[in-house]
Amino acid sequence: MNSTYKVDRNTVNKHPQRSDEPIWWGLFGAGGTWFAMITPITILVLGILVPMGIIDADTMSYERVSEFATSIIGALFIIGTLALPMWHAMHRLHHGMHDLKIHAGVAGKVGCYFFAGLISALSVIFIFMI
Template structure:
């Protein structure tokens, strides 16, 4: 028999953050690493383009702040969702406490990212 009053699940919230973090980590992070970690040290870009003042101005701008916050927070939500479900797959059944711990860690890192970006 079908339950006429099903319980609402909170999984769509966590799956959306998981998906957003995975997408960001798969598409944006490699380009950031390529440009800042490989091409810039190889001299493909002029070093004056990425001086401290320009980097600070970008990080202090609204778009730059959102970019940095998303670069930190979204992959953290993705990772902690993976940790939560990975523990279950490895037979560490932590239940609600494990779920809360994982998502609280992701929330704390997200809040810290927001605070530190706004303090720039």
């Protein structure tokens, strides 16, 4: 039997340390999905169709937008639009620095995720102030 890979049962760690990476990868994936699927539609509607007059400007009146923003669906949409892509960007920045051989260690990780958390908290505060 010619095997190049052997597992020594005595060296397998039977009590591995828990990692916090699934949380960050989950937020990274959610932010990337949001940014890829929702953001282009938002830009199309708000940045192209309304200014060109294809969608009536009264549809985007202050009263209607304010009513949308204060509904639970609207609040979640605004928070998702602000927070999720930020988590994606900060996770990408954190791992991108590592790929560029900039090893910021725990301070870099805390800094990136603190900033994403700050933007998330500010988006929630913004919604409650409306």
